[in-house]
Amino acid sequence: MGIQQIEVFPVTLRYKEPFRIAPEAHTESHNVIVKIVTDYGVIGWGESSPSERVTGETAETVIKAIDKIAPKLIGMCPLRIEQTVEMMDSIVKDNPAAKAAIDIALHDILGKTVKKPLFMVMGGYRTQVQTDITLGIKSPKEMAKDAANAVKRGFKALKVKVGVNPTEDIERIRLIREAAGEEVQIRIDANQGWTPKQAITALNKMEKFNIQFAEQPVPAENMKGLIEVKKNSPIPLMADESIHSPQDAIRLIKAEAVDLINIKLMKSGGILKGRKIAEIAEAANIPCMIGCMGESEIGIAAGAHLAAAAKNIQYADLDSDLLLKDKLVKKGGTKVENSMRTFPKQNGLGIKEVNEKLLGKPKKIYK
Numbered sequence: 413m414g415i416q417q418i419e420v421f422p423v424t425l426r427y428k429e430p431f432r433i434a435p436e437a438h439t440e441s442h443n444v445i446v447k448i449v450t451d452y453g454v455i456g457w458g459e460s461s462p463s464e465r466v467t468g469e470t471a472e473t474v475i476k477a478i479d480k481i482a483p484k485l486i487g488m489c490p491l492r493i494e495q496t497v498e499m500m501d502s503i504v505k506d507n508p509a510a511k512a513a514i515d516i517a518l519h520d521i522l523g524k525t526v527k528k529p530l531f532m533v534m535g536g537y538r539t540q541v542q543t544d545i546t547l548g549i550k551s552p553k554e555m556a557k558d559a560a561n562a563v564k565r566g567f568k569a570l571k572v573k574v575g576v577n578p579t580e581d582i583e584r585i586r587l588i589r590e591a592a593g594e595e596v597q598i599r600i601d602a603n604q605g606w607t608p609k610q611a612i613t614a615l616n617k618m619e620k621f622n623i624q625f626a627e628q629p630v631p632a633e634n635m636k637g638l639i640e641v642k643k644n645s646p647i648p649l650m651a652d653e654s655i656h657s658p659q660d661a662i663r664l665i666k667a668e669a670v671d672l673i674n675i676k677l678m679k680s681g682g683i684l685k686g687r688k689i690a691e692i693a694e695a696a697n698i699p700c701m702i703g704c705m706g707e708s709e710i711g712i713a714a715g716a717h718l719a720a721a722a723k724n725i726q727y728a729d730l731d732s733d734l735l736l737k738d739k740l741v742k743k744g745g746t747k748v749e750n751s752m753r754t755f756p757k758q759n760g761l762g763i764k765e766v767n768e769k770l771l772g773k774p775k776k777i778y779k
């Protein structure tokens with residue numbers, strides 16, 4: 413039982429509309445798809461959706477890192493994921509989004525080999541996952557309109573991007589709460605856009621709009637600032653850019669710098685280490701969310717299966733495939749109905765048919 417072939421496909425997926433967050437805006441997501449073929453007929457799909465801003469990776473660096481790793485994977489047992497992850501870490505430092513593509517494909521193979529949906533193999537704590545939908549930065553009035561639309565589409569939680577300037581951000585939240593009604597959860601994400609002082613002011617003024625939690629108010633490297641905001645914020649704080657790895661999670665939990673953690677497979681290096689973060693956090697009574705970068709249905713399915721499997725992943729922000737105009741997966745993956753991600757009966761990640769035209773020919777084949 414061994415890995416026989418690895419194919420690597422760079423893909424460009426367009427967003428439905430420009431997606432803006434505090435530090436930047438995107439019209440496309442540049443991802444790398446990995447297909448791993450085994451010698452017993454099972455194939456696995458994986459995806460990397462690198463963020464240069466968060467981990468310093470691009471599609472090009474992902475392809476370079478996989479070029480070092482892939483030849484060593486040929487002949488290895490695809491089910492020995494822990495061993496493979498150790499091997500990847502010994503060959504290439506960092507590059508978590510590149511490693512995530514391999515890790516996800518191996519988990520897909522695991523599910524298909526034992527003939528079960530992946531979340532069932534990994535523990536099967538829940539059978540569906542509620543996701544929020546993200547509102548990118550626009551004028552406060554436009555965002556209120558987007559909020560009303562999202563509620564109409566059945567979403568029960570809105571993730572609102574802020575971090576531009578505190579006065580305008582407070583106005584955003586006021587209008588969005590008005591448009592969305594009282595029942596809907598509102599969580600905010602400043603993407604490191606505020607200073608600690610601005611964050612403390614904004615969060616105290618936003619309290620009355622009933623905010624569930626606030627993600628990454630201050631720059632990732634400013635742990636002191638994060639601690640100061642946490643001490644003075646009436647709203648629980650979630651770390652995103654501050655925590656990539658299990659080691660980061662321990663460091664911030666020990667420093668009492670966070671109330672919640674946003675796990676992303678592209679920061680952790682895939683499902684295996686994403687799960688380690690969830691378990692470390694569980695032991696410290698810190699609930700987790702699973703988030704995403706710009707993944708297609710493949711990477712989103714990976715996040716959803718992990719979220720369904722792990723008890724401590726209590727929230728999900730798994731919506732990038734919904735924000736993309738280009739659909740890489742024609743059949744299979746997860747479905748969204750009334751804000752719930754549900755899983756088809758297929759094994760592994762459940763990817764049944766990929767859009768061959770969008771995928772194109774492999775840039776590299778290792779065998």
Ligand SMILES: [Mg+2]
Nearest residue numbers: 601627628652
């Ligand atoms: Mg975030």
